[in-house]
Amino acid sequence: MLLPIHQPFDLHSTLFSGQAFRWRPNGDWSEGIVFNNVVRLRHVEGGIEFLSAPDDEAALESLIRDYLGLDRDIEGVYGSLELDDRLTASIARYKGMRILRQDPWECLVSFLMAQASNIPRITKNVEDICKTFGRPIEVSARAEPFGGAQDRPVEARPHGFPTPSELARATVDALWDLRLGYRARFISAAAQAVDSGKVDLMALREDPYEAALDTLMSLDGVGDKVANCVLLFSLDKMEAFPVDVWIERALQEWYLNGKGQKLTRPKMRLWAHDYFGVYAGYANHYLFHDRRLQGKTSS
DNA sequence: AGCCAGGCCCTCC
């Protein structure tokens, strides 16, 4: 199925800029697991083509459009971010890179795992937790879009992301065995909190930024950075501004040194909100991605 | 060997 697009869209940068961890390049397609489906996406003339199984494309279309943010006005975002040459250069370089609208539960667990880690390891941890606790996806129910996919051995079958209830039933020891380290108990506690209804992640989409931030940070192991990742990548808070080491260096060298300012991380977020405005999160992701790929000499 | 990763938490000042 073709999803027409009318504004800049950079599929590769969107899927592989470190906001989601279940996408893999596969020829000219990108294949990922979302909404308990195997999904393939590729950029073609006029839009994004996609295939899915076991659900058919018509059933998944609106979820995928929503996930990719196809209906968002990215030109409007760019218009409000014409602030300085540094940011303009990053946007030009990755024009069309979008902020995904992910499932908040998967997003929360993924970024709990991400602390003091790196993308290859996070990717492996996410894969392991899905294989161990997630439900296998029966692509064979609809094999034609993925010729041969039904022949995968059972143990190689793709798995959906475990639900809060599935992870709430997992013991800390079982999580520990996945080599998650001290993050295991954070994930277990988060699963209890969400499964019990103590925290309603989806409801946070309706809450203002500050309130949603407070709720997330009440969870053990969720600090300012993790909370802002969840707010930005899954909860529609475009002003969210995760400050990790990359952003810390980028802001310090590209924006603050000249002014002789030295800020702590929470202060950096406040500074960024003042400077970048309501779309600070987009500015964050472009600077983050640029900084990681181009390095510190980029200008 | 020792340091540091896409942090967070606790302690101490």
Next chain:
DNA sequence: GGAGGGCCTGGC
């Protein structure tokens, strides 16, 4: 409220 150390694990 800010600085410093510890923490699982993995990679250099």
